[in-house]
Amino acid sequence: MQYQIDDQIKNFLLALSRVLDIRIEKVLDLYFYVTPETVRIVEIVERGSKIVGLRLAVRSRKKPDVWYYVAVGEYGAKCTCEGNTVGGKICRHIIIGVITWNVLSLIKHGEGIDLSKLTWLYTREKDV
Numbered sequence: 001m002q003y004q005i006d007d008q009i010k011n012f013l014l015a016l017s018r019v020l021d022i023r024i025e026k027v028l029d030l031y032f033y034v035t036p037e038t039v040r041i042v043e044i045v046e047r048g049s050k051i052v053g054l055r056l057a058v059r060s061r062k063k064p065d066v067w068y069y070v071a072v073g074e075y076g077a078k079c080t081c082e083g084n085t086v087g088g089k090i091c092r093h094i095i096i097g098v099i100t101w102n103v104l105s106l107i108k109h110g111e112g113i114d115l116s117k118l119t120w121l122y123t124r125e126k127d128v
Helices: 002-020 024-033 092-109
Strands: 039-047 050-059 067-073 076-079
Touching: 002 024, 002 092, 024 092, 039 067, 039 092, 050 092, 067 092, 076 092
Parallel strands: none
Antiparallel strands: 039 050, 050 067, 067 076
């Protein structure tokens, strides 16, 4: 069972790297940044037996006393960091939200999220 989840996470991270057109090393860096000290789940939004979105608090890497609040879901994403609120870009905090959403979906329901359904990932500028 654990190997199956590990393979699904690996495949998801590779797909996310391709969708965002960023190096896999950056995606892995964000994946390993997620710990209880750096990311807090504020709310899990479920519809039926599916997680359709998350709200998170993500600690700033540069300013450890600052937390950014992130919402990711099927129809969009928003973060309180400057890159997202001013420029409307996909920031590292949103990517962390998508990664966390996928892992939670795998653990809770045995099925990850489908990146092809997150059309907003393909149309917004990246700020990673």
